[in-house]
Amino acid sequence: MKHFLLLVLFIVSVTALNAQHTKSYIEFTNNFILVDTITIDTKFSNGLKKDSGTKLVYKYKDYVYEFLSGGYIQYDKKGNIITNSKFDNFGNYLSYKYYDSKGNLIEDSVFNTIDINTNNLEDFMANTYKNTVLFGYKKQYTFSNKLCLNYLKKEGKIESFKKIGVWKIYSETGELKKEKIYK
Numbered sequence: 552m553k554h555f556l557l558l559v560l561f562i563v564s565v566t567a568l569n570a571q572h573t574k575s576y577i578e579f580t581n582n583f584i585l586v587d588t589i590t591i592d593t594k595f596s597n598g599l600k601k602d603s604g605t606k607l608v609y610k611y612k613d614y615v616y617e618f619l620s621g622g623y624i625q626y627d628k629k630g631n632i633i634t635n636s637k638f639d640n641f642g643n644y645l646s647y648k649y650y651d652s653k654g655n656l657i658e659d660s661v662f663n664t665i666d667i668n669t670n671n672l673e674d675f676m677a678n679t680y681k682n683t684v685l686f687g688y689k690k691q692y693t694f695s696n697k698l699c700l701n702y703l704k705k706e707g708k709i710e711s712f713k714k715i716g717v718w719k720i721y722s723e724t725g726e727l728k729k730e731k732i733y734k
Contacts, residue, residue, distance in 0.1 A: 571645065573666040576683075579675055580641055583609035589617070599630040607640055611676060618642030627652060639665065643683055655694060655701045660709065662687035685711050695723040707733070 587608035593601040604623030609616045619638045627633050631652060637645040643665050649658040664686040669675050675682045686708070693704040702725065707718030714733040722728050
């Protein structure tokens with residue numbers, strides 16, 4: 552029964568996540584065979600959670616690969632959330648949120664397209680992260696001592712976590728200060 556539920560969950564999640572993946576990426580990943588699921592639930596020596604999530608284990612030829620999948624949360628030693636991320640079934644970010652020690656959101660990234668930059672499956676498997684390209688949108692927040700709150704400081708498009716295109720920079724009051732273009 553457990554394996555049946557796992558299979559159903561996998562099929563539903565793959566179907567839901569395919570909207571972000573290009574056709575070529577889907578063709579590459581169809582070569583993997585899902586062999587296991589690992590639950591991550593580690594704790595610090597003080598007993599508080601360190602991280603939690605899931606890894607999917609795939610087989611390709613004679614190799615075994617583990618990728619983070621679904622929700623993944625990292626905590627600090629006091630139990631506060633540091634990062635809250637969502638991954639596709641092959642370890643690519645779908646979203647990433649980073650918090651400071653007080654729980655204030657510092658970065659918020661959402662990825663809407665996942666593609667590959669190689670036509671060779673062997674190259675892809677040699678370094679999946681190098682050969683995978685993520686396109687998305689990122690917001691960066693900063694704390695204002697004057698207003699005693701976090702505010703949106705910068706926002707713009709990203710390609711594999713690097714700034715691209717027009718980025719907007721805001722003042723503490725939310726007014727657009729300037730725009731900067733990244734290539």
